[in-house]
Amino acid sequence: MKLENSLDFAKSLDNIDPLKNCREEFIFPKHNNKEVIYFTGNSLGLQPKRTRSYINEVLSDWGNLGVEGHFTANRPWWDYHERFSKQLAKVVGAKPSEITVMNTLTVNLHLLMVSFYRPTKKRFKIICEEKAFPSDQYLIASQVRFHGLNPKDTIVELKKRKGEHNFRTEDILNTIESVGEECALVLVGGVNYYTGQVFDIKTITSVAKSIGAYVGWDLAHAVGNIELKLHEWDVDFASWCSYKYMNSGPGSASGCFINEKYHGLTDIPRFEGWWGHSKEDRFLMGSNFIPEPNANAWQVSNAPIFSLAPYLSSLQIFDEIGMPKIIEKRNLIVKYLEFILNNVAANTQSNFEIITPLKSKERGTQLSVFLHGYGRKIFDYLMSNGVFVDWREPNVIRLAPVPLYVSYVDIYNFGKVLQSGINSLKGISKN
Numbered sequence: 001m002k003l004e005n006s007l008d009f010a011k012s013l014d015n016i017d018p019l020k021n022c023r024e025e026f027i028f029p030k031h032n033n034k035e036v037i038y039f040t041g042n043s044l045g046l047q048p049k050r051t052r053s054y055i056n057e058v059l060s061d062w063g064n065l066g067v068e069g070h071f072t073a074n075r076p077w078w079d080y081h082e083r084f085s086k087q088l089a090k091v092v093g094a095k096p097s098e099i100t101v102m103n104t105l106t107v108n109l110h111l112l113m114v115s116f117y118r119p120t121k122k123r124f125k126i127i128c129e130e131k132a133f134p135s136d137q138y139l140i141a142s143q144v145r146f147h148g149l150n151p152k153d154t155i156v157e158l159k160k161r162k163g164e165h166n167f168r169t170e171d172i173l174n175t176i177e178s179v180g181e182e183c184a185l186v187l188v189g190g191v192n193y194y195t196g197q198v199f200d201i202k203t204i205t206s207v208a209k210s211i212g213a214y215v216g217w218d219l220a221h222a223v224g225n226i227e228l229k230l231h232e233w234d235v236d237f238a239s240w241c242s243y244k245y246m247n248s249g250p251g252s253a254s255g256c257f258i259n260e261k262y263h264g265l266t267d268i269p270r271f272e273g274w275w276g277h278s279k280e281d282r283f284l285m286g287s288n289f290i291p292e293p294n295a296n297a298w299q300v301s302n303a304p305i306f307s308l309a310p311y312l313s314s315l316q317i318f319d320e321i322g323m324p325k326i327i328e329k330r331n332l333i334v335k336y337l338e339f340i341l342n343n344v345a346a347n348t349q350s351n352f353e354i355i356t357p358l359k360s361k362e363r364g365t366q367l368s369v370f371l372h373g374y375g376r377k378i379f380d381y382l383m384s385n386g387v388f389v390d391w392r393e394p395n396v397i398r399l400a401p402v403p404l405y406v407s408y409v410d411i412y413n414f415g416k417v418l419q420s421g422i423n424s425l426k427g428i429s430k431n
């Protein structure tokens, strides 16, 4: 398809967009009474309109039923967390029994590391990517110290080559193989939060398993964004937050995948609580822990219904549309964004550097761009003109044209705002 930088062309893409009605499912912030152009769904997804009714339902049930709501609410609370498994399993490519929803992401990775990071004298190292999301760095270093080890001798960081913005799979695999039997765990982000690079989860998992390590993935930027086949790829565990591409609201509950190989074990190290106990006799209040025969065994506390309800509501949208359609639109809209960026760069004689891989296999919804020469001023200009983008030091702008609710006309309009912003900055610097 030949792309064009024109309003008519953008409109024509919207007209044939199979997801065009999906935008109506979401509430957009307004700027000067107009819906903003929202490119920050990789940070906090927009609120689905249907979410309010899910929360209101819990409020009404609680008001009307009190404690009885645990069993008689419209969606009873005692097993509310089980309602995610079938639909989330489709989003991440798992068996329903391998899915559970609980706590928040960093907490879950800590809990999962109790089971899957079990250093011995010989096998104790953790491989992660350099400059991982800060929470993951703190998580890993503190786990290492918790086991009485020194992070410096224990954490092996995957590195990019000098002058390159992305990791090369061959380098990742070489590092894994060279750490070899000293490696206890490989724990990497499935999509790099800064560059938007999509890792080859399948290949990395398989090589890490071949050296006898456990493999876990932080899927914060991957879930709802890229195709995942966690079960088929033989991943040991994974976790993700739900408030980015999955639109479940600030700090809402996190999802976990735990490979079925580890279900039903009573001797696996695990931090346990009553919500992980076999549901049939959970309320008999016995003193022996009998694990649920699935990923729910990792549950700890009474499920946080007000954090689950928005996730359950937004998950319905994914279930109705399905990941293949989302990915199909994602590929085209990201390509259109790239095209518009290149157009604006040419029109303004600017030097934009897209640091996200150009191959569609290696990128998802996000483009990260160095807008060389314009710095934070262009970010401020965009924000004050109704374009929500994300700024990361030193001077990267991250743009996520989320296929569920961003239109092609949004992309076109973004290009116009960006171009006039650059022109006005140039005008200012001339004075």
Ligand SMILES: *Cc1c(COP(=O)(O)O)cnc(C)c1O
Pocket (backbone or CB within 6 Å): 104, 105, 106, 107, 133, 135, 136, 189, 193, 218, 220, 221, 241
């Ligand atoms: C967003 C994000 C987190 C956030 O963790 P929370 O515990 O939900 O605050 C962690 N890791 C990565 C890679 C992220 O992108």
